[in-house]
Amino acid sequence: MSELHLMVTITDRKLTKKFTRFYQSQGIDIMLTTSGRGTAVSDVLDYLGLEASEKTVFFSFVTGERWKPIRQGLQKKLNIDIPGTGVTFLVPLSSVGGKNTLFFLTAGQEFEKGEESVLQDTKYELLVTIADQGSTDVIMDAARSAHAPGGTIIHAKGTGMERAEQFLGFSLGMEKEMIFMVVKRGDKNPIMKAIMEQARLAHAIVFSLPVTGTAGMRLLEADAEG
DSSP, X not given: OOOEEEEEEEEEGGGHHHXXXXXXXXXXXXXXXXXXXXXXXXXXXXXXXXXXXXXXXXXXXXXXXXXXXHHHHHHHTSOTTSTTSEEEEEEEOSOOSOHHXXXXXXXXXXXXXXXXXXXXXXXXXXXXXXXXXXXXXXXXHHHHTTTOOOOEEEEEEOSSGXXXXXXXXXXXXXXXXXXXXXXXXXXXXXXXXXXXXXXXXXXXXXXXXXXXXXXXXXXXXXXXXX
């Protein structure tokens, strides 16, 4: 049985072609690419290099077996552990809507569907905040009060927002901002609590997803261990 993951890569926009060519050389043909903007403050720039500059965000799908050589290539060929290059992380998919979709996402990769398994504790989690457009500063100020690292912002348009008041008690605008932060598992709850308490006027929705693999965060991990 194989595991299927959403692989997310955040890098400086000027490195877009370099990362695209690398992933294609690894047989990763199904990619979604969008633009983002970094928010990291000075105390994390030396680690991740995700300062407030224009970013490219890649979304693609990899099996657990395919991830091993990809991670090695990211480290050795693209030098992703060097500050300023970027970060890549995995989020496990627990289910996919239909066999045809599964075949499409895993094109060129060996994959055997099996029963869903319970995830073991993970070191990092992906914290996702969806808020009204123009709320980034409020969200990040709240998150940093709980010692969050920088994030990456993606502008998006929401659908079905008219149903938000029924379930959430407030209305949501169509224009949204999505803020992605990779945080240590132990820091997740304080950061989420800070956002929910301090950014209420931003009408923020916050959730987290387990991250089962990373590349480009080695220096941050080494500093924490030291």
